[in-house]
Amino acid sequence: MYNNDGQGHFTDVTDKLSPGIKNAGMITGAVWADVNGDKQKELVITGEWMSTKIFSYSKSTNKFDALKETNLEDKEGWWQSIAAADVNGDGKMDLIIGNIGENFYLRPDKEHPAKLWLNDFDNNGTAEQF
Numbered sequence: 001m002y003n004n005d006g007q008g009h010f011t012d013v014t015d016k017l018s019p020g021i022k023n024a025g026m027i028t029g030a031v032w033a034d035v036n037g038d039k040q041k042e043l044v045i046t047g048e049w050m051s052t053k054i055f056s057y058s059k060s061t062n063k064f065d066a067l068k069e070t071n072l073e074d075k076e077g078w079w080q081s082i083a084a085a086d087v088n089g090d091g092k093m094d095l096i097i098g099n100i101g102e103n104f105y106l107r108p109d110k111e112h113p114a115k116l117w118l119n120d121f122d123n124n125g126t127a128e129q130f
Contacts, residue, residue: 001064018055020062025050033084033093036067046079046097049116 001017002010014022027047035054036043043064046052052072055064081098088094108114117130 017062020053020066021045023053028080029082029098031082031084031095033095035084035095037092042067044082044084044095046082048078048080050079051076051088052079052082052095052097069114087089103105 001012001014001021003013004010014054015093021043024045025047026049028046029047030043030045032041032043036042036056038056040057042057043055045055052075054067054070054072056067057064059103078100079097080100083096085096086093087096106114118127119130120126121130122130
């Protein structure tokens with residue numbers, strides 16, 4: 001998270017405002033939406049090799065903290081996109097989260113997860129993926 005001083009200079013304020021976002025993962029999408037009905041928008045992020053996370057701003061701590069109770073914690077994936085809309089017309093925001101589809105050449109599941117090894121296997125100073 002960056003703070004703009006109004007003169008085009010940006011300062012990293014992630015540690016101060018939301019340390020939980022700093023190491024959130026490989027974020028590919030984000031959206032602001034009031035997902036808990038408190039009339040204040042939450043920051044919802046999603047990405048590869050992670051579950052979707054929701055951060056709510058607390059005026060008392062002046063920080064964005066991850067919501068403790070969502071049903072997204074065990075929904076890890078290769079999420080590519082996210083949008084928010086009241087799809088079913090109930091007056092509450094719904095999240096539409098796009099994952100890699102079934103036409104992808106890998107087909108992981110809970111019993112057979114996809115794995116990624118990252119290392120400098122050939123000692124050339126550059127990490128390779130396997």
